[in-house]
Amino acid sequence: MIQPSRAIHVLPIFFFLFLFLFSIAGASPGWSDQGSLLVRNISDVSQSNFERGGLAHITVAGAVLHGMKEVEVWLQTFAPGSRTPIHRHSCEEVFVVLKGKGTLLLASSSSKFPGKPQEFPIYANSTFSVPVNDPHQVWNTDDVEDLQMLVVISRPPVKIFIYEDWDMPHTAAKLKFPYYWDEEAYYSPKDEL
């Protein structure tokens, strides 16, 4: 028989075990698959610049972090003067500009190298989608204001080919996989595991 004094020590263990099992089983099977709460506060998510000056990136809903398989959503903020690399990907990508303004530089995938890109002004409340495989770059060309965008991609995690300049042949562009934010998520310890 368990002595009363020992039972007092054992009870908290059962209590925390119960809490743990409840937290796993409380949501339906589908939800716990995602390894995260169903409704998340984006303001609580830590931002990172992944050693890229002027960038603040949040994976709002992602393959590596949240188990998404077909779409991924990012919230990205670019400080004045900052920009993405020149890059291409075979997935679809939709931007919704929430704040600020900037320039989309877009070249074609039909020649051997991108060549001089066309420039498109982008601004708050504008939307655009990048044609699959076309090399592109997004700049915050404003002097003062941040450029903030929601970015949607298909077929995550993203496979990005990076160009050093607009004259680099498509075949020489370098695959960066996993990409900055996915890399961090792969290797950083997860609290819930």
Added chain:
Amino acid sequence: MIQPSRAIHVLPIFFFLFLFLFSIAGASPGWSDQGSLLVRNISDVSQSNFERGGLAHITVAGAVLHGMKEVEVWLQTFAPGSRTPIHRHSCEEVFVVLKGKGTLLLASSSSKFPGKPQEFPIYANSTFSVPVNDPHQVWNTDDVEDLQMLVVISRPPVKIFIYEDWDMPHTAAKLKFPYYWDEEAYYSPKDEL
């Protein structure tokens, strides 16, 4: 020989033909595929409620309207008290709440019918994704404020099965295809064609 007076009548035809060809050929092949300007002002897009009281829907980037094949983005505003039907779909769906608050009702696809749904509060700056095939409904449960959300789905155009109530068997839910906004886009005349 064309008489001077006739030439004056013919010239405008060539001018408009030139303008038309220029507008088709001006963008790169990939961009003109989309049948729309690359950067669009969301504020300029007409909203519709599709005869659903309290809803304002904008297809920000869509399959039927803009040639998207893998992702689609909507901007939806629900007036106080308004809501989606109870429904399910096999595509992924991510919500980003921009304004207001409300409730996500979510049931499981593992029984014969949805049954009593779980309720999740949703609020500005929150995000959630709906597990594939789980019946759900989003309500603006606030008395005053609109609920505005960006909605991302995979594999457009969306195929939605609608339930009359939470006790309707999954097999009895009715497919509504094309869905309200896709239907309108299929059948309304397009200016650019």
